[in-house]
Amino acid sequence: MSEYANSYSKLADFGRELLYKTSLAEGLPHISKYAKEIIGAERCSIYIYNEQNNELWTTLADGVEKIIIDSKKGIVGETIRVKEIILENNAYSNPMFFSEIDLQTGYKTNNVITAPIFNSNREILGVLQLLNKENGFDAADLKFMKFFSHYISGFLELVNLYEEK
Numbered sequence: 001m002s003e004y005a006n007s008y009s010k011l012a013d014f015g016r017e018l019l020y021k022t023s024l025a026e027g028l029p030h031i032s033k034y035a036k037e038i039i040g041a042e043r044c045s046i047y048i049y050n051e052q053n054n055e056l057w058t059t060l061a062d063g064v065e066k067i068i069i070d071s072k073k074g075i076v077g078e079t080i081r082v083k084e085i086i087l088e089n090n091a092y093s094n095p096m097f098f099s100e101i102d103l104q105t106g107y108k109t110n111n112v113i114t115a116p117i118f119n120s121n122r123e124i125l126g127v128l129q130l131l132n133k134e135n136g137f138d139a140a141d142l143k144f145m146k147f148f149s150h151y152i153s154g155f156l157e158l159v160n161l162y163e164e165k
Contacts (some may be wrong), residue, residue: 010034010038011151014030014034015151017030018030018031018152018155021155021159022159023159024048024156024159024160027155027156027159028046031044031046031128031152031155032044032045032046035128035130035148036130038144038148039113039130039133039137039141039144039145040133040134041113041130041131041132041133042131042132042133043107043130043131043132044128044129044130044131045058045067045076045128045129045131046058046117046126046127046128046129046156047067047069047076047126047127047129048125048126048156048160049071049080049124049125049126049127050071051071051124054070054071054072055068055069055070055071056068056069056070056071056076056077056080056126056127057069067101069098069101073098074096074097074098074101075088075091075094075096075097075098075112075114075129076098076114076127076129077096077098078096079114079115079116079127080116080124080127083116083118083124084116085113085114085115085116085142085145085146085149086112086113086114087112087113087137087141087142088111088112088113089110089111089136089137090110090111091109091110091111091112092109097109097112107131109131109132110131110132111131111132111133111136111137112129112130112131112132112137113129113130113133113137113141113142113145114127114128114129114130114145115127115128115129115145115146115148115149116149117149117152117153117156118149118150118153119153119156119157120153120154120157125153125156125157125160126156128145128148128149128152130145
């Protein structure tokens, strides 16, 4: 039985609860709480991609106010570029790591995993990012992040369409 077998059974409950969330402000904290609990990370951020402004922004970054960064910066920016999950267990050794956010927030990132979130046309909606898992992220986390980012993409796409109207 996989490490996440029980987690996937909890996913059904999570999904039912997410159905009742009608805005990013309601849904993002729910997504974050579940992702952190399942993976065992300290923090979660969900960056929304604004292609027109070449920005990534999040109002959901545990412990900090809204973060806005250039979509080409950092590991989240690289996630947008390569459209793949990135796992880095030594953040400061990665030249793509954007340490300026740590300086601004006073939080030290040790390890990070990011997953692109696609819409139904396979265009990037955003990036799911988890930080600081004790003993680092692993292959099981990669598999879960891929599955989970697909799972939440429908919610994000629908809410974005609704909020645009």
